[in-house]
Amino acid sequence: MGIVFNKGGLFTTVQDYGRMGYQSSGFHVCGVMDRHAFWVANLLLDNKDKEAVLEFTICGPTLYFTSDTVICITGGNFDPKINGEPVLMYHAIQVKQGDELEMGFCKSGTWGYIAFAGGLDVPLVMGSRSTDLKCGLGGLEGRKIKDGDEIEFVKSVKTLPNLKERFVEAVEYGQEEVEVRVTMGPQDDYFTEEGLKTFLNSSYTVTHECDRMGYRLDGPEIEHNELGADIVSDGIAKGAIQVPKHGKPIIMLSDRQTIGGYTKIANVISVDISKLVQCKYPQKIKFTKVSVEESQTAYHMERERLQLLNKRFIHKRFLARFFSRWKN
Numbered sequence: 575m576g577i578v579f580n581k582g583g584l585f586t587t588v589q590d591y592g593r594m595g596y597q598s599s600g601f602h603v604c605g606v607m608d609r610h611a612f613w614v615a616n617l618l619l620d621n622k623d624k625e626a627v628l629e630f631t632i633c634g635p636t637l638y639f640t641s642d643t644v645i646c647i648t649g650g651n652f653d654p655k656i657n658g659e660p661v662l663m664y665h666a667i668q669v670k671q672g673d674e675l676e677m678g679f680c681k682s683g684t685w686g687y688i689a690f691a692g693g694l695d696v697p698l699v700m701g702s703r704s705t706d707l708k709c710g711l712g713g714l715e716g717r718k719i720k721d722g723d724e725i726e727f728v729k730s731v732k733t734l735p736n737l738k739e740r741f742v743e744a745v746e747y748g749q750e751e752v753e754v755r756v757t758m759g760p761q762d763d764y765f766t767e768e769g770l771k772t773f774l775n776s777s778y779t780v781t782h783e784c785d786r787m788g789y790r791l792d793g794p795e796i797e798h799n800e801l802g803a804d805i806v807s808d809g810i811a812k813g814a815i816q817v818p819k820h821g822k823p824i825i826m827l828s829d830r831q832t833i834g835g836y837t838k839i840a841n842v843i844s845v846d847i848s849k850l851v852q853c854k855y856p857q858k859i860k861f862t863k864v865s866v867e868e869s870q871t872a873y874h875m876e877r878e879r880l881q882l883l884n885k886r887f888i889h890k891r892f893l894a895r896f897f898s899r900w901k902n
Contacts, residue, residue: 575641576695576726579719583635583677588694588713588725589828591624593702597809597832604704604712605828607685607786610848610876611648611745615689617884618646618666618740619731626696626703628688628719634677635719637688641671642732644691646740650683650747650852666691666740668733683747683852684784691731708829742883747849751777751858754850756815756840757869761805764837765817769797773839777858778823784854786829788816791859795821796839807835813842813850815861827851843869845876 579586591612592605606612606629616625628635634652647654647663654661655676661667669675677686696703696714705713714723734740762770778793796817803819810816814826816836825842826834842850843864853859864872 575730576639576724577690578638578640579635579721579723580638580674581636582719582721582723583630584633586628586630586635586719587705587707588626588696588719589629589704590626590702591704592828593700593704593706593712596700600832601700602706602708602829602832603812604702604706604786606687606704607828607851608649608687608848610845611685611687612689613880614664614742614883615646615648615687617880618664618742619644619689619691620734621689621691621693625689625693626713627690627694630677630686631680631684633679634686636677637675639669639671639673639675640724641727641730642669643727644668644731644734644737645675646689647677647687648689648745649686651681651744652686653678653681662741662744664742664744666734666737668737683745684854685851690727691734693728695726695728706829745852747852749857751860752849752853753860753862754846755843755862755864755869755872757843757866758840758863759838760808761837762839764798764801764803764805765839766797766799769799769821770839772796773817773823774861774863777860780853780855780857780859782855786827788827788830789825789850789853791823791825793822796823797821798837803837804835805837807833810834810838811841813844813847814838815840815842825850843872845872 589606592603645667699712710716772794773796776794778791781790781792783790810826810830816824817839818836
């Protein structure tokens with residue numbers, strides 16, 4: 575009752591929201607790169623909002639289903655096909671025992687996700703099912719998926735109420751330049767006025783040196799002042815923008831180190847990390863300064879949109895159950 579990986583894909587792992595509360599002990603937070611795609615996939619399947627999913631990049635996996643279930647595919651467009659026929663993303667899809675889902679090469683975006691109704695049966699390690707490759711824990715034996723691997727489902731969910739109405743508009747990627755909002759600090763006082771202007775008024779190109787740990791960008795050098803580029807190591811949040819001595823920004827992401835000794839000029843606001851991580855070479859990024867209050871407002875607006883979507887399905891589920899009982 576689950577899935578077999580006929581092909582593991584280039585870089586496929588089990589991820590959830592992340593391993594919270596252990597960064598101070600040296601453990602990586604990990605978790606999905608694109609939280610919006612992750613949340614939507616689980617919401618469309620009535621899963622808990624932090625249920626584990628499959629995450630992949632560049633070239634996705636090929637799955638064989640050993641039981642009926644319902645899935646949802648979100649994130650970048652990997653040209654998904656079931657038994658050779660194209661299927662829609664951001665839709666709940668019913669699959670049957672013996673079906674094969676093939677995820678190809680990424681056409682747009684960078685990271686893709688497959689959620690499964692009922693969840694994936696992998697161990698809960700320190701409160702999370704996320705794969706920490708560096709520590710070798712979580713997910714499937716603490717490693718990426720390989721050909722022939724098998725994962726069972728937590729429970730069998732063969733269908734869902736109002737299945738055909740469980741969809742949202744797919745996110746489009748591939749814009750030439752992406753605006754990313756940031757809050758300044760905590761070490762923005764280590765940069766000259768000219769350096770700060772360069773950071774906020776320039777476009778930076780996504781390089782090939784991008785992975786789950788961080789994204790290196792190329793562009794105009796950001797000038798430090800007499801305080802220099804090094805600090806006493808402190809904690810690193812997801813989205814922190816480090817600027818080493820060479821003056822080029824590095825955005826720290828899900829598998830970031832727990833602490834670091836380079837100056838952090840700003841931090842990408844949480845709701846914009848999703849569109850940031852779906853960028854790839856040679857897309858450009860433009861940073862826009864916002865206040866902490868504006869960042870918090872954007873976060874609450876995002877959560878409200880997801881809650882409204884959830885209420886929409888709750889209402890439809892209620893009506894479906896009501897009429898089902900009435901007919902009987």
